[in-house]
Amino acid sequence: MLHEQELKTFVEGTTSFFEVAAQQPASIGSPYLLEGTPAVHEYTGIINISGKREGVVMFTAPKAMLTVLLMKMQENDFSHETMRDLVGEVANTISGNARRDFGREFVISVPSVLSGQLKIPQKPGLRSFIIPINWRSHSAKLVVSLT
Amino acid sequence: MKLMIVDDSNIMRRRIERSQQFEELELVGTAGNGVEAIELFKRTDPDVVTMDLTMPRMDGIECISLLVALKPEVRILVVSALADKATAVEAMEKGANGFLNKPFTDRQLNEAIAELMR
Numbered sequence: 001m002l003h004e005q006e007l008k009t010f011v012e013g014t015t016s017f018f019e020v021a022a023q024q025p026a027s028i029g030s031p032y033l034l035e036g037t038p039a040v041h042e043y044t045g046i047i048n049i050s051g052k053r054e055g056v057v058m059f060t061a062p063k064a065m066l067t068v069l070l071m072k073m074q075e076n077d078f079s080h081e082t083m084r085d086l087v088g089e090v091a092n093t094i095s096g097n098a099r100r101d102f103g104r105e106f107v108i109s110v111p112s113v114l115s116g117q118l119k120i121p122q123k124p125g126l127r128s129f130i131i132p133i134n135w136r137s138h139s140a141k142l143v144v145s146l147t
Numbered sequence: 148m149k150l151m152i153v154d155d156s157n158i159m160r161r162r163i164e165r166s167q168q169f170e171e172l173e174l175v176g177t178a179g180n181g182v183e184a185i186e187l188f189k190r191t192d193p194d195v196v197t198m199d200l201t202m203p204r205m206d207g208i209e210c211i212s213l214l215v216a217l218k219p220e221v222r223i224l225v226v227s228a229l230a231d232k233a234t235a236v237e238a239m240e241k242g243a244n245g246f247l248n249k250p251f252t253d254r255q256l257n258e259a260i261a262e263l264m265r
Contacts, residue, residue, distance in 0.1 A: 020251065
């Protein structure tokens with residue numbers, strides 16, 4: 001189960017990603033706890049966590065937001081594959097940055113990506129913290145489910 | 148000088164290619180994992196490499212060791228989201244010459260490459 005201070009690590013990681021990569025800060029809402037399966041947007045990047053902690057970190061966002069994010073990153077390829085690449089890279093960056101606080105025993109996988117799914121199956125009994133992300137006129141979220 | 152970019156993200160490979168501002172660096176190829184990087188390295192003999200760490204098939208740490216064994220004078224800049232000090236130290240011990248955390252600005256990337264080539 002995540003502690004409040006640990007959750008702060010992911011909030012800071014998300015803030016940093018948008019400030020640096022998108023050159024425009026996002027507004028991060030108050031994290032909340034969700035029992036059950038979180039609803040997701042069109043594209044979801046998933047990092048499996050193993051080692052000292054187990055679970056997943058997911059970044060899920062709508063296509064419209066990812067399109068603008070790619071523009072801000074000077075990208076000119078807006079294909080389905082690039083959208084998948086982007087959500088995976090965002091999830092990877094935020095999860096990898098969390099090792100600053102969690103240490104190297106916080107082992108992260110390469111990203112896997114789901115698109116077009118509304119629900120993602122989850123391990124029973126694992127609770128998820130949802131970190132709402134508002135950027136420009138778009139909403140996305142970071143889902144952190146850790147033992 | 149010849150440059151090779153290694154990262155499993157196409158976006159990140161294009162970003163590094165687009166953002167690096169050194170006229171003396173000629174991009175000889177990009178690779179999406181450590182196995183591809185070794186093959187490309189043998190074919191193109193680059194002098195400077197940017198290296199992601201978390202990649203499928205072969206990760207960046209193992210790849211650094213193999214590249215340094217092939218060409219001890221190669222200059223390697225790790226560009227990774229992994230932000231713990233132990234990983235940075237391990238990469239440097241394996242033979243990397245610099246470490247840049249993702250996310251990064253164009254300026255940070257160019258400063259890191261300049262430092263690498265000094």
